[in-house]
Amino acid sequence: MKAKGVSVRKVQVAYGAVQVIKEMDLEIAPGEFIVLLGASGCGKSTLLSVIAGLRDVTAGQIWIGDQNVTWAEPKDRDIGMVFQSYALYPQMTVRGNLSFGLRMAGAPKAVIEARVTEAAAVLQLSHLLDRKPKALSGGQRQRVAIGRALVRQAGVFLFDEPLSNLDAKLRTELRAELKRLHRELGTTMIFVTHDQIEALTLADRIAVMEGGVIRQIGTPKEIYRTPANRFVAGFIGSPGMNFFDGKVVLDPEPRFIGPGFELPLKGYAFTTPQAGKATLGLRPEHVGIRPQGAHPQFTTALTSVEPMGAETLLWGKLGEAPLSIRVDTLTGLDEAPALTFEIDPALVSLFGEDGQRL
Amino acid sequence: MISHLEPDGPKPRSLSPARIALYVFLALSAAFFLLPVYVMVATSLKPMAEIRDGNLFAWPQAPTLAAWAKAWGTACTGRVCEGMSPGMVNSFKIAIPGTLFPVILGALNGYALSFWRFRGANWVFTALLVSTFVPIQVFIFPLVRMMTAAGLFGSLPGIILIHTGFTLPLTTLLFRNFYAAVPEEMFSAARVDGGGFWSIFAFVMVPISTPIVIVAVILQFTGAWNDYLFGMIFAGRENQPMTVLLTSIVTSQYGEKEYNVNMAATLLSAAVPLAVYFASGRWFVRGISDGALKG
Amino acid sequence: MTPRLRKLPAVIAMTPTIFFVVVVIGFGLLWTLWTSFTSSKLLPNNDFVGLAQYARLFASDNWQVACVNVALFGVLFIGGCLALGYALAVALDQGIRFEDAFRTIFLMSASLSFVVTGIVWQWLFDPTFGIQAAVRDWGWTSFRFDWLTREETAIFALVGAGIWQATGMGMVIMLAGLRGIDQDIWNATRIDGIPAWRVYIHVIPAMIRPMIATAAVLLSLTAIKIYDLVVVMTGGGPGISTEVPAKYVMDMLFQRNNLGQATAAATIMLLAICLLVGLPWALLRRAK
Numbered sequence: 039m040k041a042k043g044v045s046v047r048k049v050q051v052a053y054g055a056v057q058v059i060k061e062m063d064l065e066i067a068p069g070e071f072i073v074l075l076g077a078s079g080c081g082k083s084t085l086l087s088v089i090a091g092l093r094d095v096t097a098g099q100i101w102i103g104d105q106n107v108t109w110a111e112p113k114d115r116d117i118g119m120v121f122q123s124y125a126l127y128p129q130m131t132v133r134g135n136l137s138f139g140l141r142m143a144g145a146p147k148a149v150i151e152a153r154v155t156e157a158a159a160v161l162q163l164s165h166l167l168d169r170k171p172k173a174l175s176g177g178q179r180q181r182v183a184i185g186r187a188l189v190r191q192a193g194v195f196l197f198d199e200p201l202s203n204l205d206a207k208l209r210t211e212l213r214a215e216l217k218r219l220h221r222e223l224g225t226t227m228i229f230v231t232h233d234q235i236e237a238l239t240l241a242d243r244i245a246v247m248e249g250g251v252i253r254q255i256g257t258p259k260e261i262y263r264t265p266a267n268r269f270v271a272g273f274i275g276s277p278g279m280n281f282f283d284g285k286v287v288l289d290p291e292p293r294f295i296g297p298g299f300e301l302p303l304k305g306y307a308f309t310t311p312q313a314g315k316a317t318l319g320l321r322p323e324h325v326g327i328r329p330q331g332a333h334p335q336f337t338t339a340l341t342s343v344e345p346m347g348a349e350t351l352l353w354g355k356l357g358e359a360p361l362s363i364r365v366d367t368l369t370g371l372d373e374a375p376a377l378t379f380e381i382d383p384a385l386v387s388l389f390g391e392d393g394q395r396l
Numbered sequence: 397m398i399s400h401l402e403p404d405g406p407k408p409r410s411l412s413p414a415r416i417a418l419y420v421f422l423a424l425s426a427a428f429f430l431l432p433v434y435v436m437v438a439t440s441l442k443p444m445a446e447i448r449d450g451n452l453f454a455w456p457q458a459p460t461l462a463a464w465a466k467a468w469g470t471a472c473t474g475r476v477c478e479g480m481s482p483g484m485v486n487s488f489k490i491a492i493p494g495t496l497f498p499v500i501l502g503a504l505n506g507y508a509l510s511f512w513r514f515r516g517a518n519w520v521f522t523a524l525l526v527s528t529f530v531p532i533q534v535f536i537f538p539l540v541r542m543m544t545a546a547g548l549f550g551s552l553p554g555i556i557l558i559h560t561g562f563t564l565p566l567t568t569l570l571f572r573n574f575y576a577a578v579p580e581e582m583f584s585a586a587r588v589d590g591g592g593f594w595s596i597f598a599f600v601m602v603p604i605s606t607p608i609v610i611v612a613v614i615l616q617f618t619g620a621w622n623d624y625l626f627g628m629i630f631a632g633r634e635n636q637p638m639t640v641l642l643t644s645i646v647t648s649q650y651g652e653k654e655y656n657v658n659m660a661a662t663l664l665s666a667a668v669p670l671a672v673y674f675a676s677g678r679w680f681v682r683g684i685s686d687g688a689l690k691g
Numbered sequence: 692m693t694p695r696l697r698k699l700p701a702v703i704a705m706t707p708t709i710f711f712v713v714v715v716i717g718f719g720l721l722w723t724l725w726t727s728f729t730s731s732k733l734l735p736n737n738d739f740v741g742l743a744q745y746a747r748l749f750a751s752d753n754w755q756v757a758c759v760n761v762a763l764f765g766v767l768f769i770g771g772c773l774a775l776g777y778a779l780a781v782a783l784d785q786g787i788r789f790e791d792a793f794r795t796i797f798l799m800s801a802s803l804s805f806v807v808t809g810i811v812w813q814w815l816f817d818p819t820f821g822i823q824a825a826v827r828d829w830g831w832t833s834f835r836f837d838w839l840t841r842e843e844t845a846i847f848a849l850v851g852a853g854i855w856q857a858t859g860m861g862m863v864i865m866l867a868g869l870r871g872i873d874q875d876i877w878n879a880t881r882i883d884g885i886p887a888w889r890v891y892i893h894v895i896p897a898m899i900r901p902m903i904a905t906a907a908v909l910l911s912l913t914a915i916k917i918y919d920l921v922v923v924m925t926g927g928g929p930g931i932s933t934e935v936p937a938k939y940v941m942d943m944l945f946q947r948n949n950l951g952q953a954t955a956a957a958t959i960m961l962l963a964i965c966l967l968v969g970l971p972w973a974l975l976r977r978a979k
């Protein structure tokens with residue numbers, strides 16, 4: 039199986055007057071693990087169905103490898119797909135589920151046997167081959183669903199929220215497994231999810247979608263550290279980023295003037311420096327709780343405390359606006375009445391009036 | 397050649413051979429189901445001469461309602477020549493209570509069996525289940541004796557009682573299956589709010605039961621209307637429903653059979669269930685899809 | 692309030708039903724069973740004759756024919772209704788135009804009584820005025836459609852009429868099953884490139900097994916109790932070629948005044964239903 043690139047070219051999908059996907063371009067390199075991330079209704083699953091050929095495009099082209107597959111049947115696109123509900127055939131054993139597609143395609147018995155054995159070994163299903171889906175746990179069922187895609191030896195694998203029906207522990211396990219699988223197989227994988235942890239842990243690149251458009255595409259680190267716009271900034275990160283409305287002044291020195299506070303922006307890497315109304319974004323974990331004196335300092339009374347286990351969220355104020363601060367529970371700061379902290383301007387994000395990163 | 401056309405935008409649609417075969421199959425099936433009805437209507441509108449000489453499938457040259465009038469008012473059932481008209485009223489008198497009682501009792505039973513598992517509830521349920529399977533022939537003679545002893549044999553209350561009793565297991569099963577799918581929490585919440593047996597039924601269960609009530613009412617009404625066996629044995633001469641009159645008319649003619657009258661009479665007896673079906677078939681189908689027949 | 696007292700209204704609400712089950716069903720069953728062991732004729736008596744009624748029953752030509760007929764009718768009728776009903780349900784599930792109209796047509800005859808169905812089909816099968824005459828009138832002069840007048844074919848005419856009447860109900864139940872199938876299953880089979888017709892044969896029936904079972908149970912109950920259709924369409928003829936058990940019981944009760952035979956035959960019907968329908972159904976429920 040050879041990894042293939044996927045290219046989405048000026049694709050639009052509409053149901054009547056409703057544009058589910060607005061003119062979209064997306065280039066996925068061979069062997070890349072890309073995650074389509076967004077809330078429900080953002081068009082991510084539609085995009086996946088369009089790539090799979092389960093839905094027609096309204097306009098544009100889909101290329102897989104060096105072939106234009108816009109009108110091709112799903113089976114002719116060299117893809118394998120894993121579904122949220124597993125979509126296993128209930129009356130067939132695991133072996134039957136894995137081999138059904140190949141049998142229907144008339145593949146030689148030896149080939150079927152070999153591929154099933156191999157897929158089962160990779161997914162640790164060998165001892166379950168004669169069971170029916172009913173007798174499997176959720177995690178095992180999802181492995182079978184993955185196995186059904188594997189035996190196709192396709193160049194591209196599509197995953198439609200495959201982990202969202204599993205409990206938290208299993209999800210973590212299968213996440214690791216998928217990552218290993220991707221490393222071993224080296225195939226292109228396109229993975230749809232609404233879970234940002236999944237996206238951040240699995241992806242080579244994440245495409246954050248909203249309202250049928252990709253709002254940002256980049257590595258997990260880029261998405262997290264330098265969100266391209268206010269939407270992505272708010273969407274990624276939990277607990278969410280603190281936002282402060284104010285304005286940016288560039289002369290004489292760049293600084294941000296917020297409600298009741300002022301922050302010099304020395305060290306902030308502007309993309310497009312621009313004075314005027316702006317929003318400052320600061321992640322709760324980027325509040326410097328042990329000021330070294332290198333950055334601007336602030337002091338706040340702590341109004342409430344939310345323990346989250348290993349970490350604790352403290353609530354205080356930056357100027358007049360509420361500020362959440364994420365600290366290690368072991369620091370003991372949850373007992374403190376007040377806190378002095380610093381803000382490293384290199385860690386904040388600034389967004390202009392149009393929501394784009396400054 | 398258009399093979400150089402680069403695929404772009406939506407896939408062009410074409411009517412595939414499979415699609416054409418599908419519509420041919422649907423059309424043929426529709427013909428199979430419709431043709432007998434068409435023949436019935438056409439025959440009922442022809443005079444006997446045209447039936448003798450013409451083609452079964454031909455539309456009447458001069459449609460006439462004479463056969464309908466005879467079937468309705470003057471056709472003979474044995475010695476009486478009043479046509480189907482008395483049967484219409486009788487069928488309504490039987491079918492309406494024969495629908496209401498089993499549906500209401502069935503809903504109560506289903507509710508009691510699903511949520512109030514009293515001692516012996518399982519036993520009652522099993523007995524009901526079994527009784528849906530028992531052929532009616534097993535009970536006919538003992539029933540005749542019992543009804544006679546109670547003075548109900550050949551009376552309207554008698555036939556209604558028979559219908560209610562013998563369809564009660566089915567309606568109970570329908571409602572029990574429906575209520576089994578209602579979340580237990582709903583019932584628990586109503587209990588916490590202080591609801592008792594009757595108030596929970598009236599204010600919580602009845603309002604959510606529309607789909608199954610529609611299915612049960614349609615099944616019961618058409619079932620009671622279409623019944624022949626009970627009507628023939630238990631209804632008595634005064635209360636004969638349309639199905640019984642229809643068979644008498646069709647089988648009691650001397651000399652040449654009046655097919656047009658037979659068909660008109662048949663259509664008359666089918667008119668009400670057909671009307672019910674056309675008026676509510678859509679909800680019936682939806683009710684079945686909503687789980688009325690699961691389990 | 693004690694739990695028992697709290698549940699009292701439920702018991703009260705069910706009293707009519709319990710009364711009916713105990714008195715009518717229970718008493719009727721026992722009475723019929725007992726009478727089948729007596730020499731009862733016009734009036735029931737308590738003259739115990741052991742299995743004599745059953746011996747005479749199974750020696751009777753009418754009963755033997757009736758049993759063969761109901762088996763033949765049952766297999767063909769149930770098989771036909773399920774096969775055609777499934778085919779129609781599948782056809783309706785293809786996102787076709789005029790779906791509502793087609794479904795209405797297919798289900799329409801299900802609202803009719805067997806009496807109506809019997810009269811219509813008797814008319815269609817009439818050799819002098821029915822379909823046979825019409826087709827010959829069109830020029831195919833050797834065309835035969837006289838099933839009702841020939842002993843060896845009359846039962847098939849009943850099957851045809853029965854299928855016409857009962858297919859719609861099976862179709863609706865199975866269509867409900869098809870509509871409940873996870874769209875992802877369809878997506879998965881499309882990715883695997885399995886043609887839809889193979890999916891409908893290899894995958895779907897197993898997934899809607901509960902619906903098929905429900906339809907099969909309802910149809911088999913209809914088949915075993917079949918009576919009205921036979922009375923109206925053939926009256927058991929020609930000869931005794933379309934006798935059925937339910938009709939045998941009724942004839943023994945009301946025409947031959949032979950209670951012993953009637954109750955013995957009814958008991959056998961009951962046993963057959965228990966074995967053929969009740970048992971598999973109970974097992975299926977337990978398996979679930």
